[in-house]
Amino acid sequence: MKLRTKAVILVSTFIFLLISGLLLYLDGYLRKYLKDQMINSLRIMAEVSEGTYFAFVENEKIRTIDWSSDGRIRNDTEALLEAIKSGNTEEGDKLAKELSAYLRERKIVYDPKVIIMDILGPTGIVIASSREDRIGVDEAEEEKRLNAHKFSFAVKAEFGQAFIRPVIFEEDESLEPMTHVVARVFSTKRDDLGKLIPLDAAVLLHFTDADKINDMLSGKWAADQGAVSGQAFFQKYKTAEIYLVGADKIMASSSRFDADSILRQKVDTMPIRNCFENNKEISGEYLNYSGKPVLGASMCLERDDLALILEVGADEVLAPLKEVRNRLILAGLLAFLASALTITILSHFLLSGLRKITKVAEEVGRGDLDIRAEVRGKDEIGQLAKVFNQMLGSIQKSQADLFAAEISLREEKDRLNAIISSMAEGMAVVDNDCRIVLLNKTAERMLEISYDKVRGKSYYDGWKILKGNEIIPNEKRPIAETLRTGKIAARELGDNIYYQTCSGKKIPVTIATAPLKYGETIIGAVVVFRDVTDEKRLDESKSSFISVASHQLRTPLTAIKLFIEMLNTGKAGRLNKTQKEYIEDVSVSTERMIGLVNDLLNLSRIESGKLKAKPSEVRIDEVVKSAIDEAAILAKEQKLSLVFKKPKNIIKLNLDADLFRQVIHNLLTNAIRYSANGKKNDIIIKIEKSGKECVVSVQDFGIGIPEEAKIRLFDRFYRADNAIKADANGTGVGLYTIKMILERMNGRVWFNSKLNKGTTFYTSIPIINE
Amino acid sequence: MAKSINKPKILIIEDEKFISKAYQVGLAHEGFAVSAAYDGKEGLEKAKKEKPDLILLDIIMPVMDGLTMLKELRKQDWGKDLKVLVLTNSNDQAKTSESAHLNAIDFLLKSEWSIELLTKKIKEILSI
Numbered sequence: 001m002k003l004r005t006k007a008v009i010l011v012s013t014f015i016f017l018l019i020s021g022l023l024l025y026l027d028g029y030l031r032k033y034l035k036d037q038m039i040n041s042l043r044i045m046a047e048v049s050e051g052t053y054f055a056f057v058e059n060e061k062i063r064t065i066d067w068s069s070d071g072r073i074r075n076d077t078e079a080l081l082e083a084i085k086s087g088n089t090e091e092g093d094k095l096a097k098e099l100s101a102y103l104r105e106r107k108i109v110y111d112p113k114v115i116i117m118d119i120l121g122p123t124g125i126v127i128a129s130s131r132e133d134r135i136g137v138d139e140a141e142e143e144k145r146l147n148a149h150k151f152s153f154a155v156k157a158e159f160g161q162a163f164i165r166p167v168i169f170e171e172d173e174s175l176e177p178m179t180h181v182v183a184r185v186f187s188t189k190r191d192d193l194g195k196l197i198p199l200d201a202a203v204l205l206h207f208t209d210a211d212k213i214n215d216m217l218s219g220k221w222a223a224d225q226g227a228v229s230g231q232a233f234f235q236k237y238k239t240a241e242i243y244l245v246g247a248d249k250i251m252a253s254s255s256r257f258d259a260d261s262i263l264r265q266k267v268d269t270m271p272i273r274n275c276f277e278n279n280k281e282i283s284g285e286y287l288n289y290s291g292k293p294v295l296g297a298s299m300c301l302e303r304d305d306l307a308l309i310l311e312v313g314a315d316e317v318l319a320p321l322k323e324v325r326n327r328l329i330l331a332g333l334l335a336f337l338a339s340a341l342t343i344t345i346l347s348h349f350l351l352s353g354l355r356k357i358t359k360v361a362e363e364v365g366r367g368d369l370d371i372r373a374e375v376r377g378k379d380e381i382g383q384l385a386k387v388f389n390q391m392l393g394s395i396q397k398s399q400a401d402l403f404a405a406e407i408s409l410r411e412e413k414d415r416l417n418a419i420i421s422s423m424a425e426g427m428a429v430v431d432n433d434c435r436i437v438l439l440n441k442t443a444e445r446m447l448e449i450s451y452d453k454v455r456g457k458s459y460y461d462g463w464k465i466l467k468g469n470e471i472i473p474n475e476k477r478p479i480a481e482t483l484r485t486g487k488i489a490a491r492e493l494g495d496n497i498y499y500q501t502c503s504g505k506k507i508p509v510t511i512a513t514a515p516l517k518y519g520e521t522i523i524g525a526v527v528v529f530r531d532v533t534d535e536k537r538l539d540e541s542k543s544s545f546i547s548v549a550s551h552q553l554r555t556p557l558t559a560i561k562l563f564i565e566m567l568n569t570g571k572a573g574r575l576n577k578t579q580k581e582y583i584e585d586v587s588v589s590t591e592r593m594i595g596l597v598n599d600l601l602n603l604s605r606i607e608s609g610k611l612k613a614k615p616s617e618v619r620i621d622e623v624v625k626s627a628i629d630e631a632a633i634l635a636k637e638q639k640l641s642l643v644f645k646k647p648k649n650i651i652k653l654n655l656d657a658d659l660f661r662q663v664i665h666n667l668l669t670n671a672i673r674y675s676a677n678g679k680k681n682d683i684i685i686k687i688e689k690s691g692k693e694c695v696v697s698v699q700d701f702g703i704g705i706p707e708e709a710k711i712r713l714f715d716r717f718y719r720a721d722n723a724i725k726a727d728a729n730g731t732g733v734g735l736y737t738i739k740m741i742l743e744r745m746n747g748r749v750w751f752n753s754k755l756n757k758g759t760t761f762y763t764s765i766p767i768i769n770e
Numbered sequence: 771m772a773k774s775i776n777k778p779k780i781l782i783i784e785d786e787k788f789i790s791k792a793y794q795v796g797l798a799h800e801g802f803a804v805s806a807a808y809d810g811k812e813g814l815e816k817a818k819k820e821k822p823d824l825i826l827l828d829i830i831m832p833v834m835d836g837l838t839m840l841k842e843l844r845k846q847d848w849g850k851d852l853k854v855l856v857l858t859n860s861n862d863q864a865k866t867s868e869s870a871h872l873n874a875i876d877f878l879l880k881s882e883w884s885i886e887l888l889t890k891k892i893k894e895i896l897s898i
Contacts, residue, residue, distance in 0.1 A: 550859060550860060551830050551858075551859045551860045554859035554879075554880065554881040555786050555789065555859055555880075556788075557881055558786075558789055558859060558880045558881045559786065559788035559789050559792060561881065561884070562788075562789060562792035562793070562796065562884070562885060563788070563792055565792075565796075565884050565885050565886065566792060566795065566796060566885065569885075569886070571795065571796065571799050594881045594882075597881070598881075
């Protein structure tokens with residue numbers, strides 16, 4: 001998704017949520033506000049309407065009290081009661097007729113709202129009436145049956161009290177609903193307390209204007225009376241209505257929407273229940289008689305068993321809220337669109353730099369490294385472009401470097417390949433799992449193998465390696481040794497090693513394997529091997545020459561030696577003195593000749609590698625001591641003493657004792673031979689430990705070594721001039737042999753010497769295990 | 771064992787006549803009963819016939835060389851325990867070890883051994 005799209009979605013969502021939240025809050029707040037306002041208004045209006053109601057009924061009460069204190073009515077009623085009491089029926093009927101006529105003709109005609117005026121006796125029986133047919137009707141019974149009026153209250157009342165029963169419907173009396181008001185009739189006489197004395201009669205007025213209550217409550221009555229307003233509320237709210245409900249939960253005034261609802265419509269709503277069951281006035285939201293949600297307020301007119309209800313449909317009250325909500329949604333939508341547009345434009349402007357960089361990056365991806373991002377400005381994108389361009393620069397540079405390096409590497413590789421393929425030696429390279437990764441041409445030819453066929457395969461499966469006639473197991477092959485130890489391994493001519501090709505051909509080889517290391521890790525090995533068929537042949541002929549020569553030279557010498565011995569020991573008869581002297585001379589010469597042959601053969605063996613050191617753990621002092629013992633007779637002859645300075649501690653070395661004894665023996669014979677006429681008649685032999693070496697020194701005080709001889713001293717057959725003078729019989733191979741032997745033992749030999757002062761020879765052998 | 775006059779019997783197998791002669795004379799003078807053969811084959815026949823107390827065996831010989839003869843000898847019931855001292859002028863280490871393998875008592879370099887020393891060695895071997 002693009003950055004711009006993301007920004008637009010993010011900001012738009014934020015604004016959308018913000019507006020939605022605001023809308024919800026406002027909606028809730030306004031709803032509550034409107035409701036509270038309306039409910040408040042309704043309660044106030046209900047209270048006002050209650051007042052209006054009271055005023056209306058008070059009007060009727062006053063009319064009733066007024067007429068009950070009419071002098072004619074009072075007097076006639078008193079006389080009538082007297083006649084009835086005395087049982088004078090004729091007089092009673094006459095009086096009743098007269099009073100009824102008075103009521104009909106002189107009273108009710110003055111108030112068109114009054115349709116009937118009754119005079120009730122003490123038991124509630126009509127004794128006179130504007131409608132004479134009603135005389136004898138038992139109104140007490142009607143009160144009980146229909147709760148039509150409040151006669152029972154009126155007969156106990158004091159002067160000035162009237163009791164109203166609004167909204168009653170009696171078909172025999174009127175076709176319209178009526179209001180009944182009762183008041184007690186009093187005489188003009190007063191009692192002891194000054195109160196008027198009541199008569200045993202009451203006046204009952206039947207008003208027919210019950211339906212007027214609606215007009216009055218709704219304000220129509222006030223408007224009719226000339227008030228400027230009065231119906232404003234009901235005009236404004238089409239669902240607003242006000243009505244009365246009786247204790248029987250039947251509407252006691254007609255609904256604004258149904259004129260026939262009076263005394264017919266059942267109203268069992270929350271405020272009605274509260275009024276009649278808990279005597280509690282309610283204002284709030286609830287469902288009205290027809291199940292619609294309304295806001296309303298109630299007034300309980302307890303004395304009259306009425307409840308006054310003022311309601312407005314909730315929908316109508318909250319209608320402005322809908323309008324507000326619609327407008328808010330519209331505004332929110334506009335804000336949302338505006339913000340999305342703003343972000344789109346803004347991001348287009350802000351991200352233009354990034355787009356340029358992207359474009360350049362694409363070009364770079366296609367291989368154009370010369371291109372640069374043209375972005376100005378010091379903001380983050382400008383910085384990014386700058387760094388990006390710098391990066392391109394360094395990429396370009398490193399690519400050029402890489403290219404150059406690749407060329408030189410290729411040249412180097414070609415050169416190396418040329419060298420490897422033109423090598424006279426066979427060469428193989430393996431990885432650290434001993435799999436072949438390179439085989440040069442010489443190796444392919446020698447081993448009769450194709451590199452392509454063995455590439456990546458195990459080196460061990462390529463060809464076999466033998467020592468003499470025995471196959472060397474893989475783990476003992478030099479390559480395995482190198483891969484294991486990381487050290488160079490070599491097999492020389494004398495090791496008698498052969499490679500065997502697939503066809504079974506045996507090739508004598510010398511091998512050198514070297515590790516390939518990356519840091520300290522062994523990653524493979526290089527094997528270089530050489531076909532030594534010719535050398536082998538040469539070596540064999542040399543060996544057989546040595547063997548034959550040693551035999552052939554020694555055989556006649558042995559014969560001479562043995563016969564001289566027999567002459568000497570008298571086995572062939574006694575010899576005279578001169579004969580004996582000459583035979584002795586022949587004997588010395590023969591022994592010298594044998595010694596010479598031995599030296600030469602020894603040297604030949606060492607040089608050819610046939611002489612193998614057989615090391616074992618020995619005490620160096622014991623080896624040196626045996627050499628000293630061997631030379632003791634010779635030293636004694638020359639009147640020299642061998643001084644042996646042993647080491648303090650026992651030093652054990654791993655070496656070939658016989659070969660090392662020969663080394664010390666040679667040094668001792670030299671020291672003895674060249675110590676004649678020395679300053680001192682001692683030869684000092686010393687063993688010392690020096691670091692990881694054991695040094696054995698032989699010091700004499702003889703003729704010393706001249707400077708010019710020092711460089712060539714270890715050369716084969718070389719003898720210093722002063723040595724030749726001192727003893728003509730040396731062969732010049734002694735020191736050479738010592739050097740060769742020590743080299744095989746990984747040891748060293750060196751010397752200090754001063755002409756005519758003496759010489760010290762040092763030999764050292766490495767101490768491997770202490 | 772001492773068939774004639776209790777002298778220890780020594781068989782010298784040596785192709786070089788002068789050396790053989792010197793050993794024969796020298797050892798006889800030291801009181802041994804000496805016989806000689808001049809190649810391995812002859813030596814094997816004589817050894818079978820004479821059952822010597824000790825054989826002095828050269829290595830390099832015509833017809834049958836010393837090591838071949840020793841191998842053959844060790845195959846025989848009568849020859850497998852015969853005492854053999856190898857005396858040679860050849861400096862071949864391989865041959866030394868092979869003869870040791872074939873149960874030779876020692877391997878001596880002829881040119882280093884006088885009759886006197888050899889007599890001493892033989893007497894040591896034969897516990898005289």
